[in-house]
Amino acid sequence: xxxxxxxxxxxxTATGQRVTLRCSPxxxxxxxxxxxxxxxxxxQFLIQYYNGEERAKGNxxxxxxxxxxxxxxxxxxxxxxxxxxxxLYFCASSVDAGGPGNEQYFGPGTRLTVT
Amino acid sequence: xxxxxxxxxxxxxxxxxxxxxDCVYETxxxxxxxxxxxxxxxxxxxxxxxxxxxxxxxxxSGRYSWNFQKSTSxxxxxxxxxxxxxxxxxxxxxxSQGGSxxxxxxxxxxxxxxx
Numbered sequence: 001x002x003x004x005x006x007x008x009x010x011x012x013t014a015t016g017q018r019v020t021l022r023c024s025p026x027x028x029x030x031x032x033x034x035x036x037x038x039x040x041x042x043x044q045f046l047i048q049y050y051n052g053e054e055r056a057k058g059n060x061x062x063x064x065x066x067x068x069x070x071x072x073x074x075x076x077x078x079x080x081x082x083x084x085x086x087x088l089y090f091c092a093s094s095v096d097a098g099g100p101g102n103e104q105y106f107g108p109g110t111r112l113t114v115t
Numbered sequence: 116x117x118x119x120x121x122x123x124x125x126x127x128x129x130x131x132x133x134x135x136x137d138c139v140y141e142t143x144x145x146x147x148x149x150x151x152x153x154x155x156x157x158x159x160x161x162x163x164x165x166x167x168x169x170x171x172x173x174x175x176s177g178r179y180s181w182n183f184q185k186s187t188s189x190x191x192x193x194x195x196x197x198x199x200x201x202x203x204x205x206x207x208x209x210x211s212q213g214g215s216x217x218x219x220x221x222x223x224x225x226x227x228x229x230x
Contacts, residue, residue, distance in 0.1 A: 002159070002162075031216065033216070033217065033218075035218075042220060042221075042222045042223065043206060043208075043218075043220035043223075044220075045217035045218060045219070048216060048217060055216070056216065056217055058217055088158065090160060092160075092218075094216065101148040101165065101167060101210060102210075102216055103162060103165055104162075104216075104218060105162065106152075106159065106160035106161075106162075107159075108158065108159045109158055109159065109160075111158070
């Protein structure tokens with residue numbers, strides 16, 4: 001158990017809908033990262049927040065947004081869902097944003113199925 | 116740009132065989148970190164090892180060993196005397212100075228250990 005929690009574990013929704021995925025980092029970790037794992041794209045970095053501020057952006061679609069709250073939990077919002085958004089979404093956390101090499105601890109993931 | 120290549124898509128071995136998973140990386144940065152993660156059938160990502168670019172010593176942890184060679188930009192992973200529980204997808208990842216703290220993952224190698 002990494003100490004990172006993600007809810008829900010599974011989510012099934014229809015095209016065009018909007019969903020929110022939630023992540024609670026390990027106690028004491030200030031950075032939260034979101035990754036998407038799909039069959040065709042593999043594991044891809046979406047976005048990182050550090051202590052409430054956006055720090056880095058990856059291949060995140062404009063239909064997707066995220067935020068980190070004062071209690072450091074994070075939410076990833078996915079809107080106007082398409083079939084291709086079906087994937088496993090991971091949250092990871094690390095102690096700080098002090099540069100490369102921070103060990104990232106991954107949550108169990110949320111499996112999103114868009115029908 | 117950073118890139119990780121895991122040329123072996125799938126490997127199948129019989130229990131007790133040794134198996135090596137290959138990882139080749141690309142980065143222009145002089146400071147970088149390499150990681151291996153395991154993803155068992157249950158789906159979570161489990162951290163196995165982190166190695167920085169200034170430490171080329173090989174590492175052994177039980178049945179696991181890692182061979183880091185900067186000259187060939189490789190960070191290979193060997194499992195000795197494989198067991199059925201080693202069956203999983205293994206990901207190599209790179210995190211470098213110029214890439215913020217995001218992890219760049221390879222496509223993964225699916226290892227099946229048969230009894």
